[in-house]
Amino acid sequence: MIFMNVGIIGGTDGLGKTLIYYFRDEFDVYITGRDHKKGRAIANNLDVNYIESNAGLANISDVLVVAVPIEYTSDVIREVAPFMKDGSLMVDVTSVKEEPSKTMAEALPETIEYIPTHPIFGPRTTRLDNQVIVLTPDKKGKWYDRVYNYLESKNMRIIETTAEKHDYMMSIVQVLTHFSFISTASAIEKLKVDLSETEDYESPIYNLMIDLIARIVAQNPYLTYNIQSRNNNGPKIRNTFAESVIELRDVINEKDEDKFVEIAIQATKHMGDITNALGRSDKAISALSNEYSYLINSIGKEVGLKHIYSGKIHVGILENVDNKTATLKRGSKIKKLRIANIQILQDNELYQWKLDNMNKVTRSISCIFSKNVHVGTIQETVENFHNIIDIKLIDAYNGPQIPDNSISLTFEVTALTKEAIDNVEKLFVGFGGTIR
Incomplete structure (x- = not known):
């Protein structure tokens, strides 16, 4: 410190x-x-x-x-x-x-x-x-x-x-965007649109737009008002926006297709690098789509979900996924998490969480194998098993109780669950061994 x-x-x-x-x-x-x-x-x-x-x-x-x-x-x-x-x-x-x-x-x-x-x-x-x-x-x-x-x-x-340059740039970044987003949200309210009814018709771009609008509208309205009212560039920005809306409205109402196309093309040219904009928005859409697909394909499997704000990690069997919620079961406990607020843990992250938070199980397993068994192959195979932490050879014995051309190997296996160690015993039998 x-x-x-x-x-x-x-x-x-x-x-x-x-x-x-x-x-x-x-x-x-x-x-x-x-x-x-x-x-x-x-x-x-x-x-x-x-x-x-x-x-x-x-x-x-x-x-x-x-x-x-x-x-x-x-x-x-x-x-x-x-x-x-x-x-x-x-x-x-x-x-x-x-x-x-x-x-x-x-x-x-x-x-x-x-x-x-x-x-x-x-x-x-x-x-x-x-x-x-x-x-x-x-x-x-x-x-x-x-x-x-x-x-x-x-x-x-x-x-x-400079302070002056900052306030001008923020009049675009905040004043204009907040004003346009809140205007859109206000229009939706005036039209008495039930947004839940639009879900069946939603495109990915519409979803992103609604989420961004909701994020701005949900901010402290007193803060949003002061961002609008205390920026010296605000009046010019809002007046220009209003003029653009009215111009576009009148062009469409008058069915002036040529003028509409002219306005749209000019606006597009002024947006700058459209290719990058498409790429960024495509990546955002793809990330949301891939996340949802992953969750759907993981139903019935163990997953780790991290709350992006609290940082708390929830691990369990994914029981159900709907448009907004993922349901986890761990033992007798059920946990519902909003998909918008979670991040899926990668396999290595989930494994590390288990190491840090779960009790470990250790068991010694003795098994009779053929003398020509390859110990390294056994250990490498077991190490790749789900929920296995470590395997060590702690004894090798070929005394009177062991058949000729055989050897008794004792391994100490450490795992996250009893079931994982049971699976190791099954593997040993699959390798031709006999559990002692």
């Missing part, structure tokens, strides 16, 4: 809470929140420290992360700025950068460094590897390289730009 205090204002919810998981193993983490009872419970559960005062947290933090909703960010920056200790660093993690950057520049004394940042991932993200983070420093002080190197060590994709 690095002996440095990292404070997170707003560490009880959303991205602020997620940051605890990334920092707690390397730093001393302190958090604040609006609900002190909830904050203390979270801090206790995640083994970090809770402080009731934002100002008090600022006073002890080497790095202070402001992770409150966008509409409160500037107020919190002004609140804690006078209490930060000399030589410390302030970071914010909001989705817009112009306003926080300006506030930090105005409110913080010269002795405090600040780096406006935007982690472009949500609180459901379970790892930093290959995630994008944007840094928009007005100037680079002693902290900048340390932060950059830390993010680089986590294999993050780092973008350095």
Whole structure:
């Protein structure tokens, strides 16, 4: 652990809470929140420290992360700025950068460094590897390289730009896409469409689109609203989208095929590398299709399923699969898991889980074989058996009780189940042996 205090204002919810998981193993983490009872419970559960005062947290933090909703960010920056200790660093993690950057520049004394940042991932993200983070420093002080190197060590994709450029790019990446997705969801609601009734007619692309729309609509609506309303480029983006929708509507209503084709072709050309887009979407569709096919073909077999958010692994016999749920049975227990939330363990991952979590069974098996039996072949064959961990030759005997041209071999077999060892005995008999 690095002996440095990292404070997170707003560490009880959303991205602020997620940051605890990334920092707690390397730093001393302190958090604040609006609900002190909830904050203390979270801090206790995640083994970090809770402080009731934002100002008090600022006073002890080497790095202070402001992770409150966008509409409160500037107020919190002004609140804690006078209490930060000399030589410390302030970071914010909001989705817009112009306003926080300006506030930090105005409110913080010269002795405090600040780096406006935007982690472009949500609180459901379970790892930093290959995630994008944007840094928009007005100037680079002693902290900048340390932060950059830390993010680089986590294999993050780092973008350095200005606050203005960031907000313009996010007006496309977030403002436009969120606006169009929520508009589509709103239209579906107004049409009183029962999406469950569309399942029989769904194409893979439709499924992906609905899932993406649902993911955006399900976000905190106050956060989504503030992303829309606090980006200075928002009005232009939304007006342009509305103009495009109206233009396309009128062209189709007027049955102007040529104009429609012209608009579609121009839009397609401007989308850039269509080949890569098709490839990525094909891979996404193929992955979903292959996963479902694998589950269907595994009914009646043992599988391992990992919950992608909790990380918990469930192992058992796959009893049933429908469009949304996989049903596992382990002993007398039945577990239903949403297919959307699981990852199928590879054979080596399932085997390792068994080694780590299941009781092992060891038995010595003595068997009379022909003297010319090849011991190495027996061991190699057994090692490839399902649920076998190890096999060792511990004795070889050809005394009076053993027929001529025969030898008694005793193997110590370690396995994950009694049934696996029973199968080894059957193999020995199949090799022409006689169990003693």
